[in-house]
Amino acid sequence: QQQVKQSPQSLIVQKGGISIINCAYENTAFDYFPWYQQFPGKGPALLIAIRPDVSEKKEGRFTISFNKSAKQFSLHIMDSQPGDSATYFCAASRGTDKLIFGTGTRLQVFP
């Protein structure tokens, strides 16, 4: 019940395309859903996060879509750029309890 399942494991997108990464969770007590971005040789950095009281949150080209009934949430990167090439992790937590991370998606954006 503590798992967060992330897919796909890797994703190749052309410049200007839309990148979509999906996550599913089981614990209905989770109420915080962040996405982290990690560049090679660096630590993960918080990209965007959502609480379950809204179905969508947008920050620039990055959007989280949240489906509470399906227990799923996804990250959409619009107009993907080569500079977006990184590993993306979804996560979930109940309040300020420890974050449970997905296994990561390696995104490659080709020009």
Next chain:
Amino acid sequence: NAGVTQTPKFRVLKTGQSMTLLCAQDMNHEYMYWYRQDPGMGLRLIHYSVGEGTTAKGEVPDGYNVSRLKKQNFLLGLESAAPSQTSVYFCASRNGYEQYFGPGTRLTVT
């Protein structure tokens, strides 16, 4: 404001040797965490602390010990390193919901 820092950045150990990884944060955060990152495995929680003087086990605690004697520091120890502990180690601290990671320590055990 340096955020979360980790020392050292790289280390090579021989099997059976011991070492301590240091994590420091200057954001006055209560919660601190140690993770390991391995290819295809994501971020796995080793140990964590919810305040000075407290520690708790995470998902993969075996072979590691931790101490949080000061609020700003969280130490991760390997008493007898094994090749299976070859990994990249990340420290993180948390304020409310937002969690911040350090730059990582790449450890190789031969």
